[in-house]
Amino acid sequence: EPEVTQTPSHQVTQMGQEVILRCVPISNHLYFYWYRQILGQKVEFLVSFYNNEISEKSEIFDDQFSVERPDGSNFTLKIRSTKLEDSAMYFCASGEEAGGPYEQYFGPGTRLTVT
Amino acid sequence: AQSVTQLGSHVSVSEGALVLLRCNYSSSVPPYLFWYVQYPNQGLQLLLKYTSAATLVKGINGFEAEFKKSETSFHLTKPSAHMSDAAEYFCAVSEVGGTSYGKLTFGQGTILTVHP
Numbered sequence: 001e002p003e004v005t006q007t008p009s010h011q012v013t014q015m016g017q018e019v020i021l022r023c024v025p026i027s028n029h030l031y032f033y034w035y036r037q038i039l040g041q042k043v044e045f046l047v048s049f050y051n052n053e054i055s056e057k058s059e060i061f062d063d064q065f066s067v068e069r070p071d072g073s074n075f076t077l078k079i080r081s082t083k084l085e086d087s088a089m090y091f092c093a094s095g096e097e098a099g100g101p102y103e104q105y106f107g108p109g110t111r112l113t114v115t
Numbered sequence: 116a117q118s119v120t121q122l123g124s125h126v127s128v129s130e131g132a133l134v135l136l137r138c139n140y141s142s143s144v145p146p147y148l149f150w151y152v153q154y155p156n157q158g159l160q161l162l163l164k165y166t167s168a169a170t171l172v173k174g175i176n177g178f179e180a181e182f183k184k185s186e187t188s189f190h191l192t193k194p195s196a197h198m199s200d201a202a203e204y205f206c207a208v209s210e211v212g213g214t215s216y217g218k219l220t221f222g223q224g225t226i227l228t229v230h231p
Contacts, residue, residue, distance in 0.1 A: 102217025
């Protein structure tokens with residue numbers, strides 16, 4: 001069964017460093033998403049990506065964040081200069097249906113720890 | 116704006132007992148509603164979804180949920196709990212149409228514990 005994969009499973013970085021989180025969505029999917037979950041808090045939407053551009057983003061997704069689909073298979077989230085409060089589990093998701101209901105398949109997550 | 120409230124951050128049941136996990140939503144437009152399950156150290160797995168067809172939705176592993184518009188609820192039930200159901204469950208809402216591309220808004224999650 002096709003699945004969304006994410007690498008690395010755990011990333012430790014120092015404050016101020018850049019990190020890139022990688023995701024391989026399911027191959028025929030059209031919609032791509034990043035969410036995050038700070039320990040003990042809700043899963044929060046960061047950004048959606050469709051047709052090679054950002055379709056929607058949350059107020060969390062500021063200029064420090066960017067997304068890219070560099071080669072038609074990978075989908076990356078870059079954090080330019082990490083802060084302590086960026087420590088969280090980051091989930092990638094992908095979905096296939098045009099026009100909804102945008103059923104989303106999630107990857108296992110990358111745990112980002114900023115020290 | 117859409118929001119989700121899950122009543123009860125922890126629910127504990129005995130094996131074989133009824134499971135009821137509560138979810139109430141708020142949405143300014145007709146919603147799509149989802150339940151996801153997360154097992155330890157794994158991603159979110161879709162249990163079931165409501166997409167404006169039948170109000171009683173059946174999902175995987177014997178779970179079902181009923182959409183009640185008048186109560187703005189989408190509670191998750193299973194008639195008989197199994198030890199393997201122990202996990203964290205998330206209710207989520209997404210809005211239909213407009214400029215939304217399926218952004219999910221999640222509840223805070225309910226941890227289900229099943230006792231032998």
